[in-house]
């Protein structure tokens with residue numbers, strides 16, 4: 001690694017709160033202790049980072065804590081849904097801190113939502129005794145390749161074309177970065193699996209976020225495919241025969257989302273007299289063993305699997321990871337697995353990992369923890 005790259009990598013680790021001592025940087029980067037030490041000295045001398053007055057235990061010896069020159073030592077991680085948000089801060093030992101859930105209404109637009117998010121971030125900053133140096137946000141809509149703008153999001157009225165990084169900078173002066181929630185989940189699963197003992201790392205995978213709606217992402221060697229207009233991975237509007245004639249929110253008929261999402265499962269159950277007010281109730285019924293619910297969820301998993309089978313045959317990824325609320329129900333992932341085995345060649349299936357997301361509810365937050373927020377410079381402003 002060139003000197004400049006070493007300095008950049010170390011600054012990212014400190015600024016995002018992923019490492020805050022020399023030994024922690026050595027562990028995370030695999031670089032020689034002398035290389036890390038020289039780089040830290042350079043960065044301190046340049047005034048980019050500073051040694052804090054406190055020292056922290058690193059398992060035996062104590063080491064001086066490193067912070068950025070602004071005193072920041074954590075990154076705020078935020079996943080936004082239609083009606084709720086998840087907020088956590090990065091943590092140098094555990095990766096990310098405990099996420100708290102926040103009630104929001106994404107349709108109220110960036111200003112109102114970001115204000116609520118910033119309030120929760122301040123609360124967590126005080127509780128953890130750290131200063132946040134940047135924000136990373138996952139959103140339920142298409143995001144551009146530069147990770148600054150939301151593009152024509154169906155579920156986020158008021159956010160179209162908004163430069164979210166700039167909106168955050170204006171509201172609280174911090175650098176920010178955004179990512180689509182399924183893409184963040186795909187990165188997160190790959191990042192999280194590397195932290196687990198005895199789990200095969202997977203960096204080329206199809207990630208499906210199956211909840212109220214359905215989202216997807218394709219991760220290649222750890223980098224999500226963005227596609228034209230940020231639209232790669234949108235599996236929800238793939239036509240499927242079993243959904244023939246069903247109207248979709250997109251204006252088309254017969255889309256996968258109209259038959260395999262939690263919202264569509266609830267609508268179908270309601271039509272047969274089993275009413276669940278929300279998806280939490282639906283999942284509770286599945287856990288409680290209500291046979292009609294288990295059957296409907298497995299069927300949805302099977303239909304999703306039949307669609308994903310085309311992608312698996314074409315791309316031959318290392319894994320298909322099922323995330324989102326429905327992945328907590330075993331019958332759903334079992335349906336996906338059965339459909340893939342039925343539809344794909346044995347040679348492709350032999351080494352294919354098909355699993356519910358290991359990082360679970362925090363998948364997107366884990367993905368965000370590996371991104372570096374950009375400072376908005378004048379020439380980037382629109």
Ligand SMILES: [Zn+2]
Nearest residue numbers: 237248250255
């Ligand atoms: Zn559609």
